[in-house]
Amino acid sequence: xxxxxxxxxxxxxxxxxxxxxxxxxxxxxxxxxxxxxxxxxxxxxxxxxxxxxxxxxxxxxxxxxxxxxxxxxxxxxxxxxxxxxxxxxxxxxxxxxxxxxxxxxxxxxxxxxxxxxxxxxxxxxxxxxxxxxxxxxxxxxxxxxxxxxxxxxx
Amino acid sequence: xxxxxxxxxxxxxxxxxxxxxxxxxxxxxxxxxxxxxxxxxxxxxxxxxxxxxxxxxxxxxxxxxxxxxxxxxxxxxxxxxxxxxxxxxxxxxxxxxxxxxxxxxxxxxxxxxxxxxxxxxxxxxxxxxxxxxxxxxxxxxxxxxxxxxxxxxxxxxxxxxxxxxxxxxxxxxxxxxxxxxxxxxxxxxxxxxxxxxxxxxxxxxxxxxxxxxxxxxxxxxxxxxxxxxxxxxxxxxxxxxxxxxxxxxxxxxxxxxxxxxxxxxxxxxxxxxxxxxxxxxxxxxxxxxxxxxxxxxxxxxxxxxxxxxxxxxxxxxxxxxxxxxxxxxxxxxxxxxxxxxxxxxxxxxxxxxxxxxxxxxxxxxxxxxxxxxxxxxxxxxxxxxxxxxxxxxxxxxxxxxxxxxxxxxxxxxxxxx
Numbered sequence: 001x002x003x004x005x006x007x008x009x010x011x012x013x014x015x016x017x018x019x020x021x022x023x024x025x026x027x028x029x030x031x032x033x034x035x036x037x038x039x040x041x042x043x044x045x046x047x048x049x050x051x052x053x054x055x056x057x058x059x060x061x062x063x064x065x066x067x068x069x070x071x072x073x074x075x076x077x078x079x080x081x082x083x084x085x086x087x088x089x090x091x092x093x094x095x096x097x098x099x100x101x102x103x104x105x106x107x108x109x110x111x112x113x114x115x116x117x118x119x120x121x122x123x124x125x126x127x128x129x130x131x132x133x134x135x136x137x138x139x140x141x142x143x144x145x146x147x148x149x150x151x152x153x154x
Numbered sequence: 155x156x157x158x159x160x161x162x163x164x165x166x167x168x169x170x171x172x173x174x175x176x177x178x179x180x181x182x183x184x185x186x187x188x189x190x191x192x193x194x195x196x197x198x199x200x201x202x203x204x205x206x207x208x209x210x211x212x213x214x215x216x217x218x219x220x221x222x223x224x225x226x227x228x229x230x231x232x233x234x235x236x237x238x239x240x241x242x243x244x245x246x247x248x249x250x251x252x253x254x255x256x257x258x259x260x261x262x263x264x265x266x267x268x269x270x271x272x273x274x275x276x277x278x279x280x281x282x283x284x285x286x287x288x289x290x291x292x293x294x295x296x297x298x299x300x301x302x303x304x305x306x307x308x309x310x311x312x313x314x315x316x317x318x319x320x321x322x323x324x325x326x327x328x329x330x331x332x333x334x335x336x337x338x339x340x341x342x343x344x345x346x347x348x349x350x351x352x353x354x355x356x357x358x359x360x361x362x363x364x365x366x367x368x369x370x371x372x373x374x375x376x377x378x379x380x381x382x383x384x385x386x387x388x389x390x391x392x393x394x395x396x397x398x399x400x401x402x403x404x405x406x407x408x409x410x411x412x413x414x415x416x417x418x419x420x421x422x423x424x425x426x427x428x429x430x431x432x433x434x435x436x437x438x439x440x441x442x443x444x445x446x447x448x449x450x451x452x453x454x455x456x457x458x459x460x461x462x463x464x465x466x467x468x469x470x471x472x473x474x475x476x477x478x479x480x481x482x483x484x485x486x487x488x489x490x491x492x493x494x495x496x497x498x499x500x501x502x503x504x505x506x507x508x509x510x511x512x513x514x515x516x517x518x519x520x521x522x523x524x525x526x527x528x529x530x531x532x533x534x535x536x537x538x539x540x541x542x543x544x545x546x547x548x549x550x551x552x553x554x555x556x557x558x559x560x561x562x563x564x565x566x567x568x569x570x571x
Contacts, residue, residue: 011514043510044539125514
């Protein structure tokens, strides 16, 4: 509701614009242990996530992304947050981020990603922000198949 | 159930300000801005006369058609069948039997694919479409090809989004049984050379199916002059309610086709041993038809005829030229679809922002556009873009609308550059 009453500047904060323009951890990994593709067929967001896990820890993360600023920024910030952390922590972050998008209090520290909280005022854009997280969950679940915003619902 | 008698529409000059008055929704504000509605190719707004006609139908005449002896049923039947005559006239069909009411263009194409295609296609046959088709003119043909063993062929387009005529000529051959194409491309606005395409298809005895969804609100349709075999369009894109549309088919083809759906209204007699189907057009209208939709659509057609489709086409061509010029002034903006014959659509991408981000900023400014693949994913791949922003025009749009679009895009540039 009422997305338009919020100034676009609140959605497109400098931090988001910066990550949108210069996503971190860009590029595919040479030898990923996990990967997943994410696709939002409605708007044309597409990304591939590469992970290299060692002892249940995400040692390396790589992104290929061709998407809107919201999707790209979310993926970029996510990559920074979960890199070097345990798989279980990454999954907790994914749950926390979805909670944030649902308007709930996230149970885990999300750092810069809190700057995306205004997205929930733009219902048609929530899928953009969540795409990378669905890909992360799919990759960690060992799924090689593509996840799309249309199958995962939300 | 009378048509409009709006004095607004008389005279020789095109008075867009007075036409705007006929569309109540244009008076509403969106996000503190006057609504700028540029998503007409997705669905168009409704004039007061259509809203009033629906309202009057439900308040005064509502009943099922072709069944009751009572007054309301007779009134509803008369109005519904008047809608068929108005539709016949709107596309200049030769007879009422050739006018079948469907839910919309998608259903019209599926009906032809499943009823005509399924009984006429066999292994080795070809169905020819073009690269610029809407998914609804791709998928029904893929389905029937899978069912029959026929092959789907796709005619290429050039970098302006125009059909490559030499390829089309080469692809139409002895194996070609059905040629299906858009009159106007929904994603690009390209007007196809439909008359020539029909002629070419007929040279090899192929049947033509025209997707007229984007043509109906913008130009005069004459199915006899086109000589097409099937033509279909949706009401809601031409200012009528959702859920109704027209399928035109040549009588001799329709007569030979099996029914598509079974049910009430499409039968003459039913026993458990044998059913005799109803005559045209009812054979293809199973179940309670789209009564209110047809009556509302007839009101929209009368409205368009009163304004004058030739005047609308001329006005919109001028508006499109203005919009094209204004958009080309924006640095980093690339128009997708620059055919020499074009109607109603300004599709574009910008270097600074993804279409989805552009759509969000524009919406905040009260400007409604479509962003995405426009149900034409192969076309997006052809132009190597993930999506486009599409501003699409209708008879009530004016230069102020396009100026608002340009101001919104300047904001996009300031924010993202």
